[in-house]
Amino acid sequence: MDDKLMLMIPGPTPVPEQVLLAMAKHPIGHRSADFGKIMAEVTANLKWLHQTQNDVLILTASGTGVMEAGIINFLSPGDRVLVGSNGKFGERWAEVTDAYGLNTERITAEWGKPLDPEQFRLALEADVDKQIKAVVITHSETSTGVINDLETINRHVKAHGKALIIVDTVTSLGATNVPVDAWGLDVVASGSQKGYMIPPGLGFVAVGAKAWEAYKTAKLPRYYLDLGKYRKDAAKNTTPFTPPINLFFALQAAxxxxxxxxxxxxxARHHRLLAATRAAVQAMAMPLLAADECASPAITAVMPSGVDAEQIRSVMKKRFDIVLAGGQDHLKGKIFRIGHLGFVSDRDVLTAIAALEATLQELGHEGFTSGAGVAAAAKVFASH
Amino acid sequence: MDDKLMLMIPGPTPVPEQVLLAMAKHPIGHRSADFGKIMAEVTANLKWLHQTQNDVLILTASGTGVMEAGIINFLSPGDRVLVGSNGKFGERWAEVTDAYGLNTERITAEWGKPLDPEQFRLALEADVDKQIKAVVITHSETSTGVINDLETINRHVKAHGKALIIVDTVTSLGATNVPVDAWGLDVVASGSQKGYMIPPGLGFVAVGAKAWEAYKTAKLPRYYLDLGKYRKDAAKNTTPFTPPINLFFALQAAxxxxxxxxxxxxxARHHRLLAATRAAVQAMAMPLLAADECASPAITAVMPSGVDAEQIRSVMKKRFDIVLAGGQDHLKGKIFRIGHLGFVSDRDVLTAIAALEATLQELGHEGFTSGAGVAAAAKVFASH
Structure with a gap:
């Protein structure tokens, strides 16, 4: 049905009306006092969201662009880096460090499983002459719905003392607790079309003192992604390059x-949506890709058996105008992913589960008691 | 007066209502058939606008980001490049080539004067062993309102045979004729908040066959700005990284x-606006920074004498809610700039000139016959 689309993907996420309308305003000049006021407000609120006193810088870029900035500003050619790779995005950051000629060591886990913090501890402890300059981690792996144990891995990085921790929080920030200062996270990157509840186009990166110290001697080339330029201008409530002003209006509202x-x-809302979604999927007798202890609050990956994942997505879209995400790379066709990130309410999860039940009926799938999914989700909502 | 702002700056430029409203729609998924249709349509229309059969790629970035991409994808460390510098943006591209360790030779002209094509001819002819890999030119220099003679400079580049021409057309594309294929321009970069009539956030780069040939062996590091990734995905009507979907809605409408x-x-409209603005400013006895033969169709820089440029801007803003641009770097305080780029009509120029007259009266400036500015603009409009 035209104009009835409902996004239940891990980004772009739904956008509130007040944010859409803020975005529809005529642009103002970006070298104006009015823009400076917006810049000051959103910067202060970004620090609040990141639970940090560090700089939080705003780039016109997708999550990949801002994460790349978070890597290349603090390293030099040949630097040794550990990159956690247990999904599409972890692997992407290893591609970035490869592209820049860094000495990349991947610490991998199977897609759908979390990274093992012990592997980081062993590699970091073995590095007695402190050659490891950074550890790059994806907090919530969007491709699998797995959340990595950032807190423990970071503790090992802190014990190492020299290496920076550089974290992709694209689908964790604004969904679960990422206390940047309390944990001492050096570089934290995220994107607007996720927990922020605004359309894609803005990237954010929080940078701490230790990272700025590394910046002074870092030699990888950069200009547009040079975070020093953004820091210098942010201090004057402006940006080095023309910002996407209408997305700033949206950011301010969100x-x-x-x-x-x-x-x-x-x-709490995200964890409730996660619990309800997982309970419902299990009640519908469909296997979850990620285990309970590593389930991302942003997204739930489902590995249906006896019914085709892409067929489910297709009926959900055609019949109920609900968009679910598919699997990526080798998981393509094997899983579907339900996003419950950002501007998503209990009602939205009930809706998606009800539609999923109806879809399974339509596909003639009989492995569960009809109504069990909604009942399980409702039970979670009743008790949270 | 609240909500009465009128932008007469060289970017962001005014945005039509239908574009603003298109942007306010709920995002759709970027891995959907619906987005693929938009991507196909805007790509075809971008080729029309660029008068080219070359790839025209779309990045989430400001003009600087996309111009940097246009430079770094086709060169290797130490490559010799000629960079034309006669204003803030020309100088910026030389900073980019410096940042990437290229062997940069600046060909300069005073700010407010055009680059001399003869200097390019001499440097290119002297390069008998074809060490010059690229010539980087700003077509319309936004900081001064000067348009460089791209056609002639490009002819010298073509005579050289080896060097690529890489052009910043940020404030010329969609304002004046830039026939990419007819001139054989290798790399052409532009940004959304200019002639495109949409808010900032998207960058565009047209890339021809000769540049793609150079891409194969180019060794400067890149990932987010790697144009090969964009080309590969554009062939499938998608993007390598999450695109700013709402800005795509705007782009489609614009x-x-x-x-x-x-x-x-x-x-014709831009050239008429240029002629009317210049005639009016001259009738108000204020000197123009750029000579007639190198006046940009996007922007007119005025160097008032006997009255302070910043005071003029201040009264225009406070009294009439019209935003003019100031001077940049050493021209700060010495000039003001009237943008007439993008969604600007004859009426807008009449409005700006009338308000400028009123501003000069308010400031007690007496060097001209009141009404002469509007009369001169009207005369241009009557005869065009």
Whole structure:
């Protein structure tokens, strides 16, 4: 049905009306006092969201662009880096470090499993002459719905003392607790079309003092992605290059909404949506890709048996106008992914589960009691 | 007056209502057939706008980001490049080539004067062993309102045979004739918040066969700005990284408007606005920074005498809600710049000139006959 689309993918995520309308305003000049006020407000609110006093810089870029900036600003050719790779995005950061001629060591886990913090501990402890300059981690692996144990891995990085921790929080920030200062995270990258509840186009990167120290001697070439330029201009409430002004209007509106909801409530909502989605999927007798202890609050990957994942997605879209994500790379056709990140409510999860039940009926899939999915989700909502 | 802002700066430029409203729609998934259709349409229309059969790629980036991509994808460390520098943007591209360790030779002209094509001819003819790998030129120098003689400089590059021509057309594309194929321009970069009539956030780069040939052996590191990735995905009507979907809605709407107006009419309108603005400013006895023969169709820089440029801007803003641009770097405080680029009509120029007259009266400036500016602009409009 025209104009009835409902996004349940891990990005872009749904956007509130007030954010859409803010974005539809006529642009203002970016070298104006009015823009400076917006820049000051959103920067302060980004620090709140990141739970940090560090700089939080705003780039016109996708999540990949801002994560690349988070890597290349602090390293030099040949630097040794550990990159955690247990999904499409972890592997992407290893491709980035390869592309820049870094000495990349991948620490891998099977897609759908979390990274093993012990492997990081062993590699870091073995590095007695402190050659490892950075550890690059994807917090929430969007491709599989697995959340890695950033807190433990980071503790090993801190014990090493020299290496920076550089984290992709693209689908964890604004969904679960990422206390940048309390954990001492050096570089934290994220993107607007996720927990931020605004359309894609803006990237964010929080940079701490230790990373800025590394920046002074880092020699990888960069200009547009040179974070020093953004830092210098952010201090004057401006940007080095023309910012996407209308997305700033959206960001301003969305951050105000997030502040009104409160960090604890936002995290609790995402964990409730996660629990309800998983309970429902299990009640429908469909296997989950990720185990409970590593389930991302942003996305749930389902590995249906006896019914085709792509067929489910197709009926969900055609019949109910609900967009689910498919699998990526070798998981293509094997899983579907339900996004419950950002501007998603309990009602949305009930809707998606109800439609999923109807879809399974339509496909003649009989491995579960009809209604069991909605009942399981409702039970979670009743108790949370 | 609240909500009465009128932008007469060289970017962001005014945005039509239908473009703003297109942008305010709920995002769709970027891995969907619906997005593929938009991608196909805007790519075809971008080729029309560029008058080319070459690839025209779309990046989430400001003009600087896309121009950097246009440079670094086709060169290797130590490559010799000629960079034309006669304003802030020309100088910026030399900073980019410096940042990437290229062997940069600047060909300079005073700010407000055009680059001298003869200097390019001499340097290129002297390069008998073909060490010059690229010539980087800013077509319309936004900081001064000077348009460089791209056609002639490019002819010298073609005579050289080996060097690529890489052009910043950020404030010329969609304002004046840039026939990419007819001139054989290898790399042409532009940004959304200019002639395109949409807010900032998208960058465009047209890449020809000779540049793609150079790409194969080019060794400067890149990932997010790697144009090969964009080309590969554009062939499938998609993008390698999450695109700013709402800006694509805007782009789709704006390109349809441009097609309805027609290239010839768009160029004629900009040249008419330029002529009217310059005639009016001269009738108000204020010196123009650029000479007639190198005046950019996007922007007119005025160097007022006997009255302060920043005071003029301040009164224009406070009293009439019209934003003019100031001078940059050493021209700060010495000039103001009137943008007449993108969604700007004859009426807008009349409005700006009338307000400028009123501003000069308010400031007690007496060097001209009140009404002469509007009369001169009207005369241009009557005869074009």
């Amino acid at each position: 951050l105000r909404m997030m502040q009104a909801e409160g960090l604890e409530a936002i995290f | 390109l349809r408007m441009m097609q309805a107006e027609g290239l010839e009419a768009i160029f």
